[in-house]
Amino acid sequence: MxxxxxxxxxxxxxxxxxxxxxxxxxxxxxxxxxxxxxxxxxxxxxxxxxxxxxxxxxxNFRNLIDQQPLALAMKNSFVYAISVTVICLLICSLAGYGYEIYHDKWKDKLFSVILLGMMIPQVATIVPLYRMFTKAHLINTAVGFFLPMISTPFMIMMFRQNSRAFPVDIVEAARIDGLSEIKIFFQMYMPVMKSTYAAAAVITFMNAWNAYLWPKVIMTDGDSLNMVMLIANMTGGYKLDYGMIMMGVLFCSIPTMVVFFVLQKQFAEGITGAVK
Structure with missing residues (x-):
């Protein structure tokens, strides 16, 4: 009782x-x-x-299709977001793995310099990036969209921190068995760190899908339109069709919601640093 x-x-x-x-x-x-x-x-x-x-x-759906290039914007957003996600996961996981597994007296100092990039706001780098990309003839190109996003200090830090839970004994045993370093990464590290990859994939995909400021600067051609820019253009007229705008917002929100709900369990494990 x-x-x-x-x-x-x-x-x-x-x-x-x-x-x-x-x-x-x-x-x-x-x-x-x-x-x-x-x-x-x-x-x-x-x-x-x-x-x-x-x-x-x-x-509202018919007006959205008839008055706006919805198919083009959806295709561009998927291409941009998926490409950025895949490349970012590969580069940042390689960097995080290297920072944690390999030992060097300068790595912590270099890592501190990389983390300083988290303190610099994006708007502070827009002008220098735009001038640099203009000289490199990367305006209105997918490469120009990808480059500033494929490696971020936050993702490198996330992979490095979670790599501390990766059993180093596996690496030593694999080296004894004759596996090369690259095979150890792809065959041993990646399967074990799948929850971290899932969490990083959700974050990177959402950031790339919802990107507005940098695409607005670098993508001046109408054929390079993504969904966020499409919705922004819909709100710039004298007469606003709120029903059509909200239908566009709904279409823009569905992919990120699907990605999050599919990977939400792995996302929670990856954020907490769980390793399986």
């Missing part, structure tokens, strides 16, 4: 916490709910603050 009484007392004490978490959850989910509702309503209903399903979803 005493255990049951203590348990019920603990549950009663947690009621305010549950209420607070429920309120925070509702506040967090409400913008997503409003986005879906707005995508199904017309301009008049959205302006009146309607928060239920409407009948204009098909019309």
């Amino acid at each position: 005493t255990k049951k009484k203590n348990k019920s007392m603990i549950q009663r004490r947690l009621i305010p916490t549950y209420i607070f978490l429920a309120i925070v959850s509702l506040v967090s989910v409400f913008p997503f709910y409003w986005m879906i509702m707005a995508a199904t309503n017309d301009y008049v209903d959205i302006s009146r603050g309607k928060l239920t399903f409407g009948t204009a979803a098909l019309e």
Whole structure:
């Protein structure tokens, strides 16, 4: 009886916490709910603050396809985001693996210099990067989009920190068996660190998909449009079709949500540094 009484007392004490978490959850989910509702309503209903399903979803979708290059923007966004994610994971994991596995008296000093890059805001590098890429003739090219994103101090730090949980004995045993360093990385390190790769993939994909400032600067050609730039262009007119805009926002949000929900378990393990 005493255990049951203590348990019920603990549950009663947690009621305010549950209420607070429920309120925070509702506040967090409400913008997503409003986005879906707005995508199904017309301009008049959205302006009146309607928060239920409407009948204009098909019309908003047709207007989006007819008036905006949706297919082109979606294709470009997928190409940019997937390419950046794959290249960034390879480069940053190689760097993080090397910083942790190989020992050198200068590596920590060099790593500290790399971490200084996290303190520099992106807007501070836009002008020098643009001048450099202009001289290199990389304007309106995929390479110009990729280069500033394929290696970031945060990703290198993340792989290095999680590599500390990687069993070094495996590396020593593999070397004794005659495996080369590159085979050790691809055949031993990558499978063991799959949760870290999943977490890094989610972060990198979302950053590349939602990138706006750098693509807006480097991609001046209409054929290089991505989804974020498409939505920004839709909000620049004198008359705004909020239903069509929210339908575009919904299409822009779906890929990142799918990636996160598919990899959410591995994402949580990778962020906490779990190694399997």
